[in-house]
Amino acid sequence: MILGHIGARKGSKGVPRKNFRIIHGKPLIDWSLDQLFAHPQVDAVVVSTDDEEIYDHAVAKGALKIGLRPAHLATDTAGKWGVWQHALEASEALIGPVSAFLDLDCTSPLRLPEDISAALQLYNIEHPDLVMSCCEARKNPYFNLVEPDASGALHVSKPLPGGVVARQQAPVVYEHAASTYVVSPAYLKRAGGLWAGRVIPYLMPPERCVDIDTPFDFRLVEFLMQEANP
Numbered sequence: 235m236i237l238g239h240i241g242a243r244k245g246s247k248g249v250p251r252k253n254f255r256i257i258h259g260k261p262l263i264d265w266s267l268d269q270l271f272a273h274p275q276v277d278a279v280v281v282s283t284d285d286e287e288i289y290d291h292a293v294a295k296g297a298l299k300i301g302l303r304p305a306h307l308a309t310d311t312a313g314k315w316g317v318w319q320h321a322l323e324a325s326e327a328l329i330g331p332v333s334a335f336l337d338l339d340c341t342s343p344l345r346l347p348e349d350i351s352a353a354l355q356l357y358n359i360e361h362p363d364l365v366m367s368c369c370e371a372r373k374n375p376y377f378n379l380v381e382p383d384a385s386g387a388l389h390v391s392k393p394l395p396g397g398v399v400a401r402q403q404a405p406v407v408y409e410h411a412a413s414t415y416v417v418s419p420a421y422l423k424r425a426g427g428l429w430a431g432r433v434i435p436y437l438m439p440p441e442r443c444v445d446i447d448t449p450f451d452f453r454l455v456e457f458l459m460q461e462a463n464p
């Protein structure tokens with residue numbers, strides 16, 4: 235039993251009402267929600283939200299009726315881990331034990347159905363605690379990420395002996411791409427946070443994991459959607 239989950243809070247600082255805002259013809263959440271409902275391996279879908287309109291919308295499409303997200307999990311500082319734990323517990327009360335908890339971040343709507351399948355396949359083959367979507371980082375802390383010291387002078391963030399003078403010499407670094415996660419339900423129940431267990435990357439190309447945090451990101455993603463589906 236694979237449970238597909240989306241977390242969609244009402245409040246959003248960067249882009250007001252972001253998750254329900256229309257982007258290229260439908261609400262942002264629907265780009266991910268429709269992928270969950272359409273995916274042949276996903277058995278049940280749940281949306282964790284404190285927004286009544288989003289909740290009614292998701293339930294009308296067939297999402298589990300777990301009620302609105304408790305207020306203490308809907309603050310600006312609430313982490314995703316507690317939200318996932320609550321959604322899993324509330325869903326299992328309705329549908330019984332789950333074998334994989336698949337989270338799609340609705341702020342990153344450019345993933346393909348193949349990304350969901352590949353992340354699930356990795357989970358089934360490797361048996362990690364968590365599969366996390368990642369992409370190769372644009373900037374590298376061994377090469378071109380810098381930080382100021384107390385005097386304001388810049389230094390490479392992670393200097394290596396002898397220095398790194400070309401991008402190709404730098405160790406590979408990934409970005410945590412907030413797109414697609416597959417979490418072991420047993421791990422989700424027992425661990426205190428995302429990084430407490432064996433987290434492995436599912437590598438995506440950067441153009442499929444653009445995350446919408448700002449109005450600029452929103453315009454960029456809308457442009458990429460238009461380009462892909464004119």
Ligand SMILES: CC(=O)N[C@H]1[C@H]([C@H](O)[C@H](O)CO)O[C@](O)(C(=O)O)C[C@@H]1O
Pocket residue numbers: 312313314315410411412428445
């Ligand atoms: C699973 C998880 O922890 N997701 C968190 C993401 C990712 O850490 C980040 O997008 C990785 O790049 O960051 C937030 O959106 C953020 O405050 O910006 C909060 C969210 O809870």
